[in-house]
Amino acid sequence: EEEKLGSVGALAWLIDSLKLDDDLLVIGGDNLLLFDLSAFVAAFHGETLVALYDLGDPAVARRRYGVAVVDGDRVVEFQEKPDEPRSALASTACYLFPRRVLPYFREFLGQAQAGRDAPGYFLSWLLSREPIRAFPFREGWFDIGGREAYIAANLHFTGGEPWIHPQARVEGSRIERSVVLGPCTVRDSHLVECVVDEGAELVGVELRGALVGRGSHLRGG
Structure with missing residues:
Protein backbone atom coordinates (compact mmCIF):
# COMPACT_ATOMS: atom_id res chain seq x y z
CA GLU A 1 0.00 0.00 0.00
CA ILE A 144 3.28 -11.64 20.35
CA GLY A 145 4.11 -8.61 18.22
CA GLY A 146 6.91 -7.88 20.72
CA ARG A 147 10.04 -9.92 21.43
CA GLU A 148 9.48 -10.48 25.15
CA ALA A 149 5.88 -11.64 24.76
CA TYR A 150 6.76 -13.86 21.79
CA ILE A 151 9.43 -15.62 23.84
CA ALA A 152 7.08 -15.85 26.85
CA ALA A 153 4.40 -17.47 24.67
CA ASN A 154 6.84 -20.11 23.44
CA LEU A 155 7.97 -20.87 26.99
CA HIS A 156 4.36 -21.09 28.15
CA PHE A 157 3.65 -23.92 25.73
CA THR A 158 6.85 -25.79 26.58
CA GLY A 159 6.25 -25.43 30.31
CA GLY A 160 9.57 -23.60 30.59
CA GLU A 161 11.47 -26.69 29.47
CA PRO A 162 13.92 -26.55 26.54
CA TRP A 163 12.43 -27.68 23.23
CA ILE A 164 14.71 -28.64 20.35
CA HIS A 165 13.45 -29.51 16.89
CA PRO A 166 14.47 -33.01 15.74
CA GLN A 167 16.25 -31.53 12.71
CA ALA A 168 18.23 -29.00 14.74
CA ARG A 169 21.93 -29.72 15.27
CA VAL A 170 22.99 -28.84 18.81
CA GLU A 171 26.58 -29.63 19.71
CA GLY A 172 28.54 -28.75 22.85
CA SER A 173 25.87 -26.30 24.00
CA ARG A 174 23.65 -25.57 27.02
CA ILE A 175 20.02 -24.86 26.16
CA GLU A 176 17.99 -23.53 29.11
CA ARG A 177 14.29 -22.58 28.92
CA SER A 178 14.64 -21.98 25.19
CA VAL A 179 13.02 -23.08 21.93
CA VAL A 180 15.22 -24.12 19.01
CA LEU A 181 13.41 -24.50 15.71
CA GLY A 182 14.89 -26.57 12.92
CA PRO A 183 16.70 -27.17 10.83
CA CYS A 184 19.33 -24.92 12.39
CA THR A 185 22.75 -25.24 14.05
CA VAL A 186 23.80 -24.34 17.59
CA ARG A 187 27.41 -25.12 18.47
CA ASP A 188 29.49 -24.32 21.58
CA SER A 189 26.86 -21.87 22.81
CA HIS A 190 24.76 -21.09 25.90
CA LEU A 191 21.13 -20.01 25.45
CA VAL A 192 18.76 -18.89 28.21
CA GLU A 193 15.12 -17.97 27.45
CA CYS A 194 15.72 -17.64 23.72
CA VAL A 195 13.86 -18.58 20.55
CA VAL A 196 16.03 -19.59 17.59
CA ASP A 197 14.29 -19.67 14.22
CA GLU A 198 14.98 -22.15 11.44
CA GLY A 199 18.05 -21.77 9.28
CA ALA A 200 19.98 -19.93 11.99
CA GLU A 201 23.59 -20.77 12.83
CA LEU A 202 25.01 -19.94 16.26
CA VAL A 203 28.62 -20.68 17.09
CA GLY A 204 30.37 -19.75 20.34
CA VAL A 205 27.75 -17.29 21.62
CA GLU A 206 26.01 -16.69 24.95
CA LEU A 207 22.50 -15.27 24.66
CA ARG A 208 19.75 -14.46 27.14
CA GLY A 209 16.24 -13.35 26.19
CA ALA A 210 17.12 -13.24 22.49
CA LEU A 211 14.95 -13.83 19.45
CA VAL A 212 17.25 -15.10 16.70
CA GLY A 213 15.64 -14.58 13.31
CA ARG A 214 15.40 -17.00 10.43
CA GLY A 215 18.68 -17.51 8.59
CA SER A 216 20.72 -15.46 11.08
CA HIS A 217 24.43 -16.28 11.53
CA LEU A 218 26.08 -15.38 14.84
CA ARG A 219 29.65 -16.20 15.84
CA GLY A 220 31.37 -15.39 19.10
CA GLY A 221 34.70 -13.61 19.23
Missing part, protein backbone atom coordinates in the same frame (compact mmCIF):
# COMPACT_ATOMS: atom_id res chain seq x y z
CA GLU A 2 1.32 3.45 -0.92
CA GLU A 3 -0.29 5.02 2.15
CA LYS A 4 -0.78 3.05 5.36
CA LEU A 5 -4.44 2.82 6.22
CA GLY A 6 -4.03 1.94 9.89
CA SER A 7 -5.98 -0.88 11.48
CA VAL A 8 -9.31 0.99 11.47
CA GLY A 9 -8.76 2.17 7.90
CA ALA A 10 -7.90 -1.37 6.83
CA LEU A 11 -11.15 -2.67 8.30
CA ALA A 12 -13.12 0.06 6.53
CA TRP A 13 -11.40 -0.88 3.26
CA LEU A 14 -12.24 -4.55 3.82
CA ILE A 15 -15.89 -3.78 4.56
CA ASP A 16 -16.19 -1.60 1.45
CA SER A 17 -14.23 -3.91 -0.87
CA LEU A 18 -16.14 -7.07 0.05
CA LYS A 19 -19.43 -5.22 0.52
CA LEU A 20 -19.80 -6.87 3.90
CA ASP A 21 -23.29 -6.87 5.36
CA ASP A 22 -23.06 -9.32 8.23
CA ASP A 23 -21.78 -9.52 11.78
CA LEU A 24 -17.98 -9.23 11.75
CA LEU A 25 -15.46 -11.08 13.93
CA VAL A 26 -12.09 -9.31 14.11
CA ILE A 27 -8.95 -10.78 15.72
CA GLY A 28 -5.59 -9.01 15.70
CA GLY A 29 -2.96 -11.13 13.97
CA ASP A 30 -0.33 -10.56 16.66
CA ASN A 31 -2.60 -11.79 19.45
CA LEU A 32 -2.44 -15.29 20.91
CA LEU A 33 -5.66 -15.91 22.82
CA LEU A 34 -6.12 -18.98 25.02
CA PHE A 35 -9.85 -18.76 25.73
CA ASP A 36 -12.50 -20.80 23.89
CA LEU A 37 -13.46 -18.72 20.85
CA SER A 38 -16.80 -20.51 20.58
CA ALA A 39 -17.67 -19.18 24.06
CA PHE A 40 -16.87 -15.66 22.85
CA VAL A 41 -19.17 -16.06 19.84
CA ALA A 42 -21.90 -17.54 22.05
CA ALA A 43 -21.70 -14.45 24.30
CA PHE A 44 -22.58 -12.20 21.35
CA HIS A 45 -26.18 -10.98 21.45
CA GLY A 46 -26.35 -8.29 18.79
CA GLU A 47 -24.18 -5.67 20.51
CA THR A 48 -20.48 -5.01 19.97
CA LEU A 49 -18.49 -7.48 22.06
CA VAL A 50 -14.88 -6.95 23.18
CA ALA A 51 -12.56 -9.58 24.71
CA LEU A 52 -10.80 -8.16 27.77
CA TYR A 53 -7.89 -9.86 29.51
CA ASP A 54 -7.77 -9.41 33.27
CA LEU A 55 -4.22 -8.28 34.09
CA GLY A 56 -4.95 -8.44 37.81
CA ASP A 57 -3.46 -5.01 38.50
CA PRO A 58 -4.23 -1.75 36.63
CA ALA A 59 -0.60 -0.63 37.02
CA VAL A 60 0.48 -3.37 34.59
CA ALA A 61 -1.40 -1.58 31.80
CA ARG A 62 0.27 1.80 32.37
CA ARG A 63 1.37 3.25 29.01
CA ARG A 64 1.34 -0.28 27.61
CA TYR A 65 -2.21 -1.51 26.97
CA GLY A 66 -5.56 0.00 26.18
CA VAL A 67 -8.04 -0.82 28.95
CA ALA A 68 -11.80 -0.84 29.38
CA VAL A 69 -13.73 0.35 32.43
CA VAL A 70 -16.84 -1.76 32.93
CA ASP A 71 -20.07 -1.76 34.90
CA GLY A 72 -21.16 -5.38 35.03
CA ASP A 73 -20.84 -6.60 31.45
CA ARG A 74 -21.24 -3.11 29.99
CA VAL A 75 -18.22 -1.07 28.89
CA VAL A 76 -18.48 2.53 30.11
CA GLU A 77 -15.07 3.89 29.10
CA PHE A 78 -11.99 3.04 27.06
CA GLN A 79 -8.51 4.35 27.87
CA GLU A 80 -5.81 4.04 25.21
CA LYS A 81 -2.47 3.21 26.92
CA PRO A 82 -3.21 5.55 29.83
CA ASP A 83 -0.79 7.06 32.33
CA GLU A 84 -3.27 6.31 35.10
CA PRO A 85 -5.27 3.19 34.20
CA ARG A 86 -8.70 2.95 35.81
CA SER A 87 -9.05 -0.73 35.03
CA ALA A 88 -7.02 -3.95 34.81
CA LEU A 89 -9.05 -5.20 31.81
CA ALA A 90 -6.83 -4.98 28.73
CA SER A 91 -8.35 -4.80 25.27
CA THR A 92 -6.96 -7.72 23.26
CA ALA A 93 -7.89 -6.87 19.66
CA CYS A 94 -10.64 -9.48 19.60
CA TYR A 95 -14.02 -7.98 18.67
CA LEU A 96 -17.41 -9.01 17.34
CA PHE A 97 -19.31 -6.22 15.60
CA PRO A 98 -22.99 -6.42 14.63
CA ARG A 99 -23.70 -5.62 11.00
CA ARG A 100 -25.35 -2.28 11.82
CA VAL A 101 -22.02 -1.00 13.18
CA LEU A 102 -20.03 -1.59 9.98
CA PRO A 103 -20.86 1.80 8.35
CA TYR A 104 -19.44 3.52 11.44
CA PHE A 105 -15.88 2.58 10.44
CA ARG A 106 -16.01 4.86 7.41
CA GLU A 107 -17.84 7.56 9.37
CA PHE A 108 -15.16 7.51 12.08
CA LEU A 109 -12.39 7.93 9.51
CA GLY A 110 -14.17 10.95 8.09
CA GLN A 111 -14.23 12.63 11.49
CA ALA A 112 -11.13 11.41 13.31
CA GLN A 113 -8.00 13.54 13.39
CA ALA A 114 -6.03 10.73 15.04
CA GLY A 115 -6.40 7.13 16.09
CA ARG A 116 -6.67 5.45 12.70
CA ASP A 117 -4.20 2.78 13.84
CA ALA A 118 -5.57 2.32 17.35
CA PRO A 119 -8.90 0.48 17.59
CA GLY A 120 -9.29 1.83 21.12
CA TYR A 121 -9.96 5.31 19.72
CA PHE A 122 -12.63 3.91 17.41
CA LEU A 123 -14.25 2.04 20.29
CA SER A 124 -14.25 5.19 22.44
CA TRP A 125 -15.95 7.04 19.58
CA LEU A 126 -18.39 4.17 19.01
CA LEU A 127 -19.30 4.03 22.70
CA SER A 128 -21.23 7.29 22.43
CA ARG A 129 -23.35 5.76 19.66
CA GLU A 130 -23.68 2.07 20.49
CA PRO A 131 -23.59 -0.14 23.60
CA ILE A 132 -20.45 -2.26 23.96
CA ARG A 133 -20.34 -5.44 26.02
CA ALA A 134 -17.35 -6.95 27.80
CA PHE A 135 -16.08 -10.52 27.58
CA PRO A 136 -13.49 -10.73 30.38
CA PHE A 137 -11.19 -13.75 30.53
CA ARG A 138 -8.14 -15.03 32.42
CA GLU A 139 -7.19 -18.11 30.39
CA GLY A 140 -4.15 -16.38 28.94
CA TRP A 141 -3.18 -13.80 26.33
CA PHE A 142 0.08 -12.95 24.61
CA ASP A 143 0.63 -9.88 22.43
